[in-house]
Amino acid sequence: MSLVVTTVSGGLDSVTLAHSLAADGAALVALSFDYGQRHAKELELAARCADRLGAEHHVVDLRSVGALLTGSALTDRNVDVPEGHYTDASMASTVVANRNAIMLSVAIGVAVARGADAVATAVHAGDHTVYPDCRPEFIAAIEHEALVANEGFIQDGFRVLAPFLLVSKAEIVRRGAALDVPFAETWSCYVGGATHCGRCGTCVERREAFELAGVSDPTAYAQVSA
């Protein structure tokens, strides 16, 4: 049986990925990252996901790192979270500099220390246009870097798995539904209220994905924009 270190934010994509890896028979070490994001509710749902799957779970405290990566709406209280459907410009304001490289580097470190066969990340096709660290070129570059950085200490055949890299969010919803993922136990909203706001870019994208997938959306939205 393979051992996989997977990043679980508590969002729809990463929770579906964890369920998918577990269904494929992998033993999981689930890592969540607290970088001071407004949507900390995700972390609670990540813990519940790990619990459901019988996976080891660790919350990695990167608040000290988040505090230095100013300029993103997700960590900087001086930058507004954009409303409405994502445009390139509004999505750009949610970029956290080098975020995926930082989180994956920690996951790779844990994987090497534990002798795991792979790390996994739920980056998906819809992220590509603005997030440069969600592209296939990035996954290839960090996988190469990991093999070089840990030569002699890393498992033979080690991989950085990103199975949703070319998959739409609607298709992730379809796959999650087939795996009976409890979607109500996942979080997308960037605003950080008690329920999904329904208006920010990720809420709009989430609603749309369920519609396109033809899957019933169990999410309670505070308000639904036109």
Place this chain on the structure above:
Amino acid sequence: MSLVVTTVSGGLDSVTLAHSLAADGAALVALSFDYGQRHAKELELAARCADRLGAEHHVVDLRSVGALLTGSALTDRNVDVPEGHYTDASMASTVVANRNAIMLSVAIGVAVARGADAVATAVHAGDHTVYPDCRPEFIAAIEHEALVANEGFIQDGFRVLAPFLLVSKAEIVRRGAALDVPFAETWSCYVGGATHCGRCGTCVERREAFELAGVSDPTAYAQVSA
């Protein structure tokens, strides 16, 4: 004037690097990392180095990461710090999985957020034999990964500088002496006592570097091994 984010552990190599970059006219953001290492005294000396050079200084709290990277003598209290001159085997016990990738990824994130021209690291030739993340191939791989991960957000011509990559520790001592680096304000010992132990691998290496460089060693060693 260029802006450089440089990692400063408080050790001889990284303090000399910071002095060298400042002498070349760079404005510096100095980053130190607390990953639960036994040699936390380094951090105090890193702060003093930044202060001397008028550089901004941040200690990045990665203790939560260090706690997951078990198996290294530097972070795991169950593994002894090896004594005497480094051998491949004893040096291997001081490997912290993916350490340089994690620290450089944070530094790159800060550099992107701040619009810096480069990040700098003091990895040097003597580290190569056992630490795979101190080799030129690693620096090239992470530089490539950084450019891909942050395309559109990173400065044109961004570099990962590692000017000591092919330089011996004795040569670093020579260069530091020429720059009037106050070597007594640098820390090498891995054991974590009040003074340098004089017996662990880095203490032995430090003494030898001063001897080979023909530079007077101002370090107070608790005990000097044969």
